[in-house]
Amino acid sequence: MPFCNVGAYQNKNDVASNSNNGIKLFYRTYGRGPVKVLMIIGLAGTHDSWLPQIKGLAGTVTANDGGDESPMDDRSGGGGADVEVCAFDNRGVGRSSVPTKKSEYTTRIMAKDAIALMDHLGWKKAHVFGHSMGAMIACKLAAMVPERVLSLALLNVTGGGYECLPKLDRQTLSIAMRFVRAKTPEQRAAVDLDTHYSQEYLEEYVGHKTRRSILYQEYVKGISSAGMQSNYGFDGQINACWTHKMSRTELESIRVAAFPISVIHGRHDVIAQLCHAKRLAEKLYPSARMVELNGGHLVSHERTDEVNKALLELIKASESTISLYEWTNLSNKSSGSKVTRASLWRTISSSFVVEGVNKLHIFLVYFFGLFVMAFEHIRRAVTRPVRVGSALT
Numbered sequence: 001m002p003f004c005n006v007g008a009y010q011n012k013n014d015v016a017s018n019s020n021n022g023i024k025l026f027y028r029t030y031g032r033g034p035v036k037v038l039m040i041i042g043l044a045g046t047h048d049s050w051l052p053q054i055k056g057l058a059g060t061v062t063a064n065d066g067g068d069e070s071p072m073d074d075r076s077g078g079g080g081a082d083v084e085v086c087a088f089d090n091r092g093v094g095r096s097s098v099p100t101k102k103s104e105y106t107t108r109i110m111a112k113d114a115i116a117l118m119d120h121l122g123w124k125k126a127h128v129f130g131h132s133m134g135a136m137i138a139c140k141l142a143a144m145v146p147e148r149v150l151s152l153a154l155l156n157v158t159g160g161g162y163e164c165l166p167k168l169d170r171q172t173l174s175i176a177m178r179f180v181r182a183k184t185p186e187q188r189a190a191v192d193l194d195t196h197y198s199q200e201y202l203e204e205y206v207g208h209k210t211r212r213s214i215l216y217q218e219y220v221k222g223i224s225s226a227g228m229q230s231n232y233g234f235d236g237q238i239n240a241c242w243t244h245k246m247s248r249t250e251l252e253s254i255r256v257a258a259f260p261i262s263v264i265h266g267r268h269d270v271i272a273q274l275c276h277a278k279r280l281a282e283k284l285y286p287s288a289r290m291v292e293l294n295g296g297h298l299v300s301h302e303r304t305d306e307v308n309k310a311l312l313e314l315i316k317a318s319e320s321t322i323s324l325y326e327w328t329n330l331s332n333k334s335s336g337s338k339v340t341r342a343s344l345w346r347t348i349s350s351s352f353v354v355e356g357v358n359k360l361h362i363f364l365v366y367f368f369g370l371f372v373m374a375f376e377h378i379r380r381a382v383t384r385p386v387r388v389g390s391a392l393t
Contacts, residue, residue, distance in 0.1 A: 023097045056305075093229055185223040
């Protein structure tokens with residue numbers, strides 16, 4: 001099986017390299033050609049979560065190492081014969097190593113993992129695509145080695161920290177309560193569907209069945225067989241999301257590199273709020289193009305054709321002579337590059353309001369979390385829970 005020994009490709013004098021001693025990443029490559037694409041998945045996800053995009057870009061879901069057979073149809077998905085894709089399991093999940101310390105999980109450390117994998121593959125440059133937490137890692141990678149990035153795709157991304165908190169409304173609270181109570185694969189599958197997809201998509205009919213009923217059976221089967229992500233891995237990856245932050249200097253290093261960027265997001269994402277993705281795209285003007293799709297957090301699965309089209313257009317743009325001002329669909333004023341005295345005052349005033357709302361949001365979520373923990377403690381005293389597989393977020 002293909003593994004990358006991360007420590008073998010990192011500076012031994014780097015303090016962070018101590019977090020990589022013995023760390024191995026499981027990865028797979030698909031297709032062959034001069035165009036290299038590195039895909040970084042999100043929290044609790046494994047490399048095969050990218051299969052709809054692998055099929056669309058590489059034209060196959062059969063791994064080059066001849067490993068496990070994919071459950072997907074391997075007929076050409078519209079990709080070219082000149083694309084090679086690499087997808088891998090982040091540290092803490094799947095077949096990759098699972099460090100036991102939370103401090104060994106940050107988006108910077110995990111970006112160094114991805115860079116080591118590029119070195120292992122012999123890739124000097126690549127198109128870097130990330131989803132959710134993987135998009136945060138992709139941002140860090142792009143800021144650390146912008147000269148090695150040909151284009152950047154950020155799917156369902158946020159800026160980390162409090163931006164990882166979902167929108168606090170009745171639907172989210174209902175999902176949280178159902179998640180806590182879910183102790184069978186059937187209960188967990190029902191919750192995951194509402195977390196990953198838009199309601200509109202779930203209620204669409206495919207033949208005589210709704211997508212919800214079809215996906216429900218697939219999820220039950222998957223959760224029953226996948227097992228549980230270790231507590232070390234899950235807690236560590238949560239820590240990476242919560243501590244993630246992009247500084248102005250890091251964002252500027254990405255903008256100065258002048259490669260095209262696509263920020264792709266589902267309008268009905270209940271995990272990563274659309275407003276945070278838009279704000280990040282504006283900060284990356286004029287490099288960024290905002291792509292809003294009618295989908296949920298797993299927009300890459302829900303709107304596969306549209307996402308794959310956007311990714312192929314991104315690759316094409318990086319190879320063309322198109323200027324970034326032609327590439328972007330954002331306005332100059334949204335980037336915040338020009339600020340008048342009046343607009344500055346409005347920004348300062350609104351920032352106090354936003355900060356207050358954010359603190360209230362965090363307090364309410366914390367308070368609700370305490371309630372959920374108390375409820376769970378009482379419930380555990382009565383029943384013994386059944387362990388089920390962790391969800392992809």
